[in-house]
Amino acid sequence: MRLGIILFATMACFLPSLQAQMKIGIIGLDTSHSIAFAKFLNGDDKKEEFKDFRIVAAYPYGSRTIKSSYDRIPGYIEQVKALGVEIVPSIAELLKKVDYVMLETNDGNLHLEQAYEVFKAGKPMFIDKPIGANLAQAIAIFRLAEQYDAPLFSSSSLRYVDQSQRLRNGELGEVLGADCYSPAHLEPSHVDLAWYGIHGVEALFTVMGTGCVSVNRMSAEGTDVVVGLWGDGRIGTVRGARTGKAPYGGHAVTDKGVVSTGEYQGYEGLLKEILRFFKTGIPPVTEEETLEIFTFIEAADISKSEGGKIVLMEDVFRLGEREAKELLRNLK
Numbered sequence: 001m002r003l004g005i006i007l008f009a010t011m012a013c014f015l016p017s018l019q020a021q022m023k024i025g026i027i028g029l030d031t032s033h034s035i036a037f038a039k040f041l042n043g044d045d046k047k048e049e050f051k052d053f054r055i056v057a058a059y060p061y062g063s064r065t066i067k068s069s070y071d072r073i074p075g076y077i078e079q080v081k082a083l084g085v086e087i088v089p090s091i092a093e094l095l096k097k098v099d100y101v102m103l104e105t106n107d108g109n110l111h112l113e114q115a116y117e118v119f120k121a122g123k124p125m126f127i128d129k130p131i132g133a134n135l136a137q138a139i140a141i142f143r144l145a146e147q148y149d150a151p152l153f154s155s156s157s158l159r160y161v162d163q164s165q166r167l168r169n170g171e172l173g174e175v176l177g178a179d180c181y182s183p184a185h186l187e188p189s190h191v192d193l194a195w196y197g198i199h200g201v202e203a204l205f206t207v208m209g210t211g212c213v214s215v216n217r218m219s220a221e222g223t224d225v226v227v228g229l230w231g232d233g234r235i236g237t238v239r240g241a242r243t244g245k246a247p248y249g250g251h252a253v254t255d256k257g258v259v260s261t262g263e264y265q266g267y268e269g270l271l272k273e274i275l276r277f278f279k280t281g282i283p284p285v286t287e288e289e290t291l292e293i294f295t296f297i298e299a300a301d302i303s304k305s306e307g308g309k310i311v312l313m314e315d316v317f318r319l320g321e322r323e324a325k326e327l328l329r330n331l332k
Contacts, residue, residue: 022053022278025098027091027114028105029060029076030069033128036267037102042083053275057086057097063107066187091117100278101125108133109189115141116331119148124281126274127154129202130194131290135298135316136323142287143328153274153283154290156202158182158248160269163262167207173254177234180204180250180261184224184240192304193297197224197240199248201293204228207252207261208236210292215299216310226300295320 024041026034038055040046060077063069077087088094091114094101101118103111108130118125131154132138145152158164166172182200186192193201205212212228219225222243228236250261273284292313299316303309 022100023056023098024053024100024102024278025094026055026058026080026085027094027101027103027118028062028110029058029080030062030066030073031104031106031128032072033267034058034102034104035076035079037104037271038080038083038085040268040271042085049272050275053278055080055083055085055102057088057094059088059091059094062105063110066107066189069106095121095123098123102274103127107189108137108194112137112140112144112327112331115152116144119144119150122148122150124151124278125153126277127152129154129156129198130190131294133190133194134323135191135291135294135320136327138291138294139320139324140327140331142291143324144331145287151277151281151283152287153277153285155270155273155285156199157267157270158199158203158264159206159285160273161203161206161262161265162269163260164203164206167252167254167259167261168209172252172259173256175207175209175234176253176255177236178204178207178250178252178261179237179239180207181239181241181246182248183242183246185242191297191301192224193226193238193240193300194294197238198293198297200238200240200250201226201296203248203250203261204236204238205289205293205296207250208234210289212236212292212296212313214310214312215296215303215316216308217300217303218308219304224300224304226296226303228296291317 041050041053041055058080060073062073101123111132180200180203184197187195211230213231214229217226224240226238248264251258252261295313295317299311303311
């Protein structure tokens with residue numbers, strides 16, 4: 001994949017004239033993210049920094065099994081059509097019309113098959129959270145990206161909270177630990193924290209970085225608390241809430257004191273990173289970090305099933321790799 005990224009970045013530097021024609025396609029109109037991105041890039045009050053990009057086409061499907069998702073599709077089709085987006089009948093038709101792809105389908109179970117079509121067409125792609133419904137799917141998607149030498153990036157918008165980025169960059173001191181929280185509603189077709197708790201997990205890894213070696217989870221009907229031990233002795237936690245008012249946020253313990261990880265700021269920060277990625281072909285979040293996030297999420301499920309037992313990340317990842325190989329063998 002590295003050679004493809006380098007070549008893509010080189011081409012982007014030498015072909016600035018193409019920037020005015022950067023056409024984006026959306027797969028999946030079953031999430032509010034699709035509408036938010038379309039308004040930023042196609043709206044009348046479009047910012048100057050977004051002028052080189054436009055969403056020109058969308059394939060609306062999209063979950064056909066998760067009611068909270070597929071109920072949105074008819075209304076969202078009309079909203080993006082009003083913004084000048086063409087609705088197409090297939091991913092194949094979409095790929096003929098666009099340079100880049102935002103895979104927004106809310107149902108992570110569909111991402112592997114949908115991403116496969118995009119990879120074969122050689123289009124750089126952003127995959128919105130969750131990259132897959134479980135660790136095996138996430139690994140399989142990255143393996144396909146490597147096979148087709150295709151630039152790929154996935155993230156939650158919580159990564160791009162300004163304060164979290166300052167912590168990530170060391171501007172507020174050395175991070176010694178962190179406690180993050182987010183809503184964590186469940187969807188039975190996904191590993192528990194992959195559906196909504198991923199926001200809290202992404203926030204944790206944003207400020208802590210990679211290096212988690214073990215996980216354990218305490219779970220109740222309305223709340224989960226997941227604890228990760230990093231190899232350097234640091235500890236980070238995620239609290240996922242399904243009852244009461246459940247905001248996004250957290251605190252980081254630094255060598256200079258305890259500071260907030262910042263308040264959620266919407267989708268614009270993430271969109272800026274997506275567009276920068278489309279221009280350069282260089283993912284702002286590494287494969288290593290995205291897969292460690294999903295290993296953490298999968299380990300939390302295993303810990304719950306074993307009564308809160310401490311689970312080693314390396315064991316979980318090895319299992320995910322075996323399952324990913326089977327998924328790829330069955331992919332047509």
